[in-house]
Amino acid sequence: MVATYTHHFDTPLYKGNLTIHTGLYIDGKWVDPIEGGDLIDKYTTRCPAKHFANSSCNVANGKVITAVAGAGTKDIDAAVKAARKAYKTSWGLKVPGAERGKLLDKLADLIEKHQDQLAALEALNVGKHYHMARNMDIAFSVRTLRYYAGWSDKIQGKTIETNDKKLAYTRHEPWGVVGAIVPWNFPLMMAITKLGPALATGNVVVLKPSEVTPLTVLYLADLLSEAGFPPGVVNVVNGYGNTIGSAISAHPSIEKVAFTGSTLVGRKILKAASESNLKAVTLELGGKSPTIVFDDANLDQASCIAGSRVYVQEGIYDKFLEGFTQAAQGLKKEVGPFEEGVHYGPQVSRTHFDRVMGYISSGKSEGAKVHIGGEREGEQGYFIKPTVFVDAKPDMRIMQEEIFGPVCSIVKFKTEEEMTEWANNTTYGLAANVLTENIARGIRMANALEAGCISVNCASAPELGLPFGGYKQSGLGREMGEAALHTYTQLKAVHVNIGQVL
Structure with a gap:
């Protein structure tokens, strides 16, 4: 019998019991790892004990709340086998797109029906605030599924004119088995972002949640079953990245991997894909996104748009820094994800806390000035005070590397040309924000x-x-968007002779 975990929520924002399976979901069934596997401890970083009946839950000291089963390579083989069977018999091109869309819509309905439970579980899972989980993560997941449900029967090729003796057309066909590896920060939302287009286009999926935050994806597995997805279409395998993530990346029968996470791990996945079966790879990796504030920007708007690199034109630099400082110092520390009126919480784990504090130390040692923050908040939990550096130089680690914590640098600039060069001076290129009332300049910068x-x-x-x-x-x-559909299909060209003499 696969183990379950029941959590009792007794909080100002959510009350109730939630039970999840803590095993592996393979071929439509809950199973234990074939060879015993790892037991992965799931810690909590934010939930104060006064709000939970389980004595194991204590935000401040990060105690274990439960353990989930960790898969081994044989479990990946079993999941891939189940997925391939489903692809050939009960999914893929065997099921019309309209039918796939109906199931995606039904899953969206179930997530919406259980949105309060899922929001509470995500708050426990990651530590983010309950309202944020409900109004952003869960709501976006529902919209994503409905969006791709609508695309399911619109996966179309083209008829291409060649000559009057030939019919030529293209087909967008699914890859087959897709490996999906999702991060800890938006566990359910990132899983749905991959499942939506993958399932809409007829693929089957072996899904690995982060070992740090597996709970909502485990809950999702039961909703997939309730929605009516055939066994094997989606398989959920918990496990550590260096074992299960590596096994997915190198598996010869997985035709595509979709990964969100660090650039370092992305490189490893790309290498494993190239050395195994040249599987297709989609990577959404790190960023060092600049926010650029010009003299004519709306300062109230600008102060609300943060970033780890904030460049402010010299004419408004002092005023911006003053307003930004007030906003940062006015943030209320989160004592729990189910309290009203909080703005920030602790880091997700001790490892991540140490990493962010390491970047703060690096900024200090390389000569940047700590304007506010720069140290731990309190004695318990993994809280870091909102930290602002000034006088940072372009080649400093805090300006070049992704920190992924409550740390930013505010830098003064003079000209648009100077700013463009600084903004592009990193190995990253995920996103950027531009604040200016001059729309021509905004478009030039974009x-x-x-x-x-x-x-x-x-x-x-x-x-x-x-x-x-x-x-x-x-x-x-x-x-x-539509672009995601193309990454989950491969393009086939078909030539039909209708009169050519060969």
Whole structure:
């Protein structure tokens, strides 16, 4: 019998019991790892004990709340076998797109029906605030599924004119088995971002959630079953990246991998893909996205659009820094993801806390000045005070590398040309924000910046119809929009002789 875990929520924002399976979901069934596997401890970093009946839950000291089963390579083989069987018999080109769309719509309905439970579980899972999980993560997941449900029966090729003795056309066909590896920061939303287009186009999926935040994807597995997806169409395998992620990347029967995470791991996946079966790879990797604030920007708007590199034109630099400082110092520390009126919380793990603090130390040692913050917040939990550096130079680590924590640098600039060179001076190219009331300048900057997503007078925010992905070492391929469908299909050309004499 596969183990389950029940959590009792007794909080100001959500009350109730939630039970999840903690095993592997393969071929439509919950199973234990074939060879025992790892037991992966799931920690909590934010939930104060007063709000939970389980004595194992304590935000402040990061105690274990439960353990989930960790797969081995034989479990990946079993998941791939189940997926291939489903692809050949009960999914893929055996199922019309309209039918695939109906199941995606039904899954969206189920997620919406259980949105409160999923939001509570995601708050526990990641530590993000309940309202953020419900209104952003869960809501976006529902919209994503409905968006791709609508595309399911519109995967179309073209008829191409050649000559009057030939019929020539193209088909977009699914790859087959797709390996999907998702990160810890948006566990459910990132899983759905991959499942939506993969399933709409007829692929089957072996899905690996982050070992740090597996809970909502495990809950999702039961909803997939309830929605009516045939066994093997989606398989969920928990496990560590260096074992299960590597096994997915190198498996000879997985035809495509979709990954969101660090550039370092992305390189490993790309290498494993090239050395195995040259599988297709989509990578959404790290970023060092600049926010560029010109003299004529709306300062109230600009202060709300943060980034790890904030460049401010010299005419408004002092005023911007003053307003930004007030905003950062006014943030209320999150004592729990189910409290009202909080703005920021701790890092997701001790490892990540140490990494972010390491970048702060690096900034100090390389000569940047800490304007505010720069140290731990409190004695318990993985809290870091919102940190602002000034006087940072372009070649410093805090200006070149992704920190992924509450740390930014505010830098003064003079000209548009100078700013463009600084903004493009990284190995990343995920996104950029430009703040200016001069729309001609905004468009010039959007064209000049080397990034996959540019926001003018707004912040980078996902829009389902628009593609998302990076330039340079921020990734390969695109997610979301129609563009994602192309990454989950391969193009076939068909030549039909209707009168040629050979």
